[in-house]
Amino acid sequence: MSNSLVPFKPGLYLLPPNGAMRVPGLIVATQQQLLSEELEKPLEQVRNVATLPGIVGYSIAMPDMHWGYGFPIGGVAAMDLQTGVISPGGIGYDINCGVRLAVVPLAFQSLDARTRKALLNEIFHSIPSGTGQGHKREKTLSDADYKELLIQGAAWSVHKGMGVPQDLEQTESNGVLAGADFAAVSQEARLRGRSQVGSIGSGNHFIEIGEIQKVVEPTLAAAWGIEKGQTYILIHSGSRGFGHQVCQDFLNDFIQKGFAKNLPDRQLVAAPIMSSEGKQYWAAMAAAANFAFNNRQQILHFVRLAFQKVCRLELTSIRLLYDVCHNIGKIETHLVEGKATKLLVHRKGATRAYGPGSPELTPLFRTTGQPVLVPGDMGRASYLMVGLGNPLTWCSACHGAGRAHSRIHCLQAWKGKRPLEHMASLGVQVMAHTTRTIAEEMPDAYKDVDRVIEAVEEARLAQAVARLRPYLVLKG
Amino acid sequence: MTLKRLFFGMEMQAPWPSEWPEGRRIQEPHLTLAFLGAREPSDVEKVVRPPFHVAPCGWFDRLLALPEAHPRVIAWHASWWERSLPDFALLLTNWLRERALFSEKRPWLSHVTLCRSPFLIHQWQKAFEILPCYAGSFNLYESLGNSLYKPLWTHPLLPPFEEIPHTADLAFRIRAESLPQLYIHALTALAFYDPALLLHRLENPALESLEEIIILLNKILSVTDREQGSPFKAVSFHGSIQHLGPLLEWEMIIDV
Numbered sequence: 001m002s003n004s005l006v007p008f009k010p011g012l013y014l015l016p017p018n019g020a021m022r023v024p025g026l027i028v029a030t031q032q033q034l035l036s037e038e039l040e041k042p043l044e045q046v047r048n049v050a051t052l053p054g055i056v057g058y059s060i061a062m063p064d065m066h067w068g069y070g071f072p073i074g075g076v077a078a079m080d081l082q083t084g085v086i087s088p089g090g091i092g093y094d095i096n097c098g099v100r101l102a103v104v105p106l107a108f109q110s111l112d113a114r115t116r117k118a119l120l121n122e123i124f125h126s127i128p129s130g131t132g133q134g135h136k137r138e139k140t141l142s143d144a145d146y147k148e149l150l151i152q153g154a155a156w157s158v159h160k161g162m163g164v165p166q167d168l169e170q171t172e173s174n175g176v177l178a179g180a181d182f183a184a185v186s187q188e189a190r191l192r193g194r195s196q197v198g199s200i201g202s203g204n205h206f207i208e209i210g211e212i213q214k215v216v217e218p219t220l221a222a223a224w225g226i227e228k229g230q231t232y233i234l235i236h237s238g239s240r241g242f243g244h245q246v247c248q249d250f251l252n253d254f255i256q257k258g259f260a261k262n263l264p265d266r267q268l269v270a271a272p273i274m275s276s277e278g279k280q281y282w283a284a285m286a287a288a289a290n291f292a293f294n295n296r297q298q299i300l301h302f303v304r305l306a307f308q309k310v311c312r313l314e315l316t317s318i319r320l321l322y323d324v325c326h327n328i329g330k331i332e333t334h335l336v337e338g339k340a341t342k343l344l345v346h347r348k349g350a351t352r353a354y355g356p357g358s359p360e361l362t363p364l365f366r367t368t369g370q371p372v373l374v375p376g377d378m379g380r381a382s383y384l385m386v387g388l389g390n391p392l393t394w395c396s397a398c399h400g401a402g403r404a405h406s407r408i409h410c411l412q413a414w415k416g417k418r419p420l421e422h423m424a425s426l427g428v429q430v431m432a433h434t435t436r437t438i439a440e441e442m443p444d445a446y447k448d449v450d451r452v453i454e455a456v457e458e459a460r461l462a463q464a465v466a467r468l469r470p471y472l473v474l475k476g
Numbered sequence: 477m478t479l480k481r482l483f484f485g486m487e488m489q490a491p492w493p494s495e496w497p498e499g500r501r502i503q504e505p506h507l508t509l510a511f512l513g514a515r516e517p518s519d520v521e522k523v524v525r526p527p528f529h530v531a532p533c534g535w536f537d538r539l540l541a542l543p544e545a546h547p548r549v550i551a552w553h554a555s556w557w558e559r560s561l562p563d564f565a566l567l568l569t570n571w572l573r574e575r576a577l578f579s580e581k582r583p584w585l586s587h588v589t590l591c592r593s594p595f596l597i598h599q600w601q602k603a604f605e606i607l608p609c610y611a612g613s614f615n616l617y618e619s620l621g622n623s624l625y626k627p628l629w630t631h632p633l634l635p636p637f638e639e640i641p642h643t644a645d646l647a648f649r650i651r652a653e654s655l656p657q658l659y660i661h662a663l664t665a666l667a668f669y670d671p672a673l674l675l676h677r678l679e680n681p682a683l684e685s686l687e688e689i690i691i692l693l694n695k696i697l698s699v700t701d702r703e704q705g706s707p708f709k710a711v712s713f714h715g716s717i718q719h720l721g722p723l724l725e726w727e728m729i730i731d732v
Binding site: 067406409 | 640643645694702706709732
């Protein structure tokens with residue numbers, strides 16, 4: 001355990017400020033995690049983030065923390081709008097990478113083996129996944145459509161018939177980030193993203209279908225229309241090459257303009273929020289966020305079509321529960337020294353977790369708190385949680401289990417073995433374009449999500465509502 | 477006297493395909509620099525060695541069926557990023573000629589033989605795709621017949637890159653003897669994962685800093701993602717160049 005950490009509250013530890021740190025670090029973790037995991041590298045990044053001008057409160061790290069780019073993955077930092085900075089590394093290359101959970105009015109165990117296989121095949125062949133798999137459209141996206149998509153967010157896809165208006169209410173920020181500007185986005189980003197809307201991507205992105213295995217909070221689950229045994233759909237994807245390029249463009253720009261001078265880590269480069277560079281980045285970042293909202297909206301639409309074809313379900317019977325962002329910058333109002341204050345909250349591998357009463361939420365979630373989606377791994381579980389609105393973390397929680405092992409370690413561990421057969425022995429059917437992808441994403445690559453959930457609950461950031469068990473997985 | 481059929485060559489490293497067209501495959505692909513015929517190994521003990529420390533990088537850019545008139549072997553032609561290896565091939569053959577150990581008059585053809593007949597040329601032509609490579613070590617080989625070769629001695633070279641563990645993403649230790657070479661070796665490391673990057677390579681760029689290298693690598697990555705798709709999101713701005721004697725080292729981390 002790092003000698004510098006000081007117990008603060010249950011599940012929360014302080015990293016006292018030293019050197020150039022303007023605020024303390026706040027680490028969300030269980031004691032066992034601190035004893036058993038190698039955390040020095042992400043903690044160094046927590047210290048570095050704490051040096052950024054205008055940071056308010058704490059430099060925060062979630063229990064799924066690991067080494068990132070400037071910010072640790074699992075990092076949260078809020079900035080004063082007037083004096084603070086905006087950091088592309090604090091939002092990530094995959095802008096608005098996020099997760100959405102939909103529920104299907106079918107008991108999963110009622111799907112026989114043939115139906116499950118047909119469903120997975122249909123999804124695999126109708127939704128592009130893996131490297132270079134953009135969407136083959138009958139018509140290319142026109143410039144006008146592309147511009148509207150980037151400004152309107154997920155509403156664009158709904159208006160085009162790929163979803164229902166209720167989907168927008170069940171999406172964080174109604175599926176749109178304000179302030180997007182097409183002109184702020186480079187030609188290269190537009191070219192990269194043009195054919196990629198409605199595709200999963202590669203790496204750790206996925207579509208997962210499974211069963212609500214266990215209901216932990218029955219009252220909440222009932223309010224949300226969640227039942228044990230129900231079929232769920234979980235989608236993990238982001239802004240694809242569009243977002244990657246936006247991040248890269250602004251990292252290049254900020255570094256070349258000297259904004260990285262005097263920073264402990266070049267990847268932490270940031271521009272004042274109110275500078276022209278900061279505003280340009282916000283405008284492009286919002287466009288990328290809206291690209292990602294459309295991406296997940298369209299992917300869900302195609303999964304709905306697959307269920308319609310294979311299981312003869314009405315499209316509208318498959319209900320989106322919620323969609324969350326976990327690589328994002330948001331302008332939010334929080335109490336700072338008792339005063340309602342607008343802050344720019346960076347969440348890099350962290351999820352918003354508003355509690356009951358938050359005005360941004362729809363009436364249902366304003367009563368209960370918002371859903372928080374925590375994907376684990378394809379062999380064990382994912383979690384549906386409810387946000388508790390903890391002000392210490394600016395109403396933020398973790399975003400996943402976090403990797404435990406490197407890709408090269410996993411490839412070596414599974415070399416000569418049969419990962420697909422192993423997953424089948426666990427009852428999980430997996431499809432991907434390469435066996436390499438499957439080996440890199442095997443369950444043992446990830447930390448145990450149950451331990452991460454324990455840490456989040458101990459720190460009172462969010463509370464488990466249901467445990468989800470995957471059975472059909474499409475890996476990017 | 478123990479005469480052996482000897483030749484000098486470089487052991488070749490590449491992300492070889494997992495499946496090949498039909499043919500009698502050469503199991504240990506190598507780049508022949510000079511074939512000596514039947515010689516005493518002691519005749520060449522003091523041979524000139526490569527003046528470079530890090531394995532040179534290149535790429536296979538076309539198929540060769542040799543000899544052209546009646547092909548008996550399939551080979552891949554290797555192009556090299558820098559002159560160091562072709563210059564060494566010339567240095568070596570001159571050294572050997574001066575000692576009457578080598579008499580080949582034809583210019584050196586940079587190629588790696590992959591299989592011997594029988595084969596179907598059109599199958600090999602269809603299967604060919606650009607592929608990165610590097611010449612891993614300088615060896616004196618004995619040709620044993622039946623496409624079998626045995627290194628008698630090896631002059632090792634440092635690998636231009638090595639993959640290192642990184643929990644969330646991909647990481648490589650890149651080694652080079654100059655800044656432009658750092659770019660070459662970094663791109664080769666990436667191309668071992670995604671050969672399509674080579675289609676958009678930039679040769680002889682003017683580079684003065686690590687930032688410029690990273691920006692250029694990301695430009696190549698962007699174009700590749702746009703045209704063919706790429707598994708990489710971006711090369712991060714992590715790290716700095718470490719100077720270790722005559723060598724430069726950089727820990728390159730790529731978001732995937």
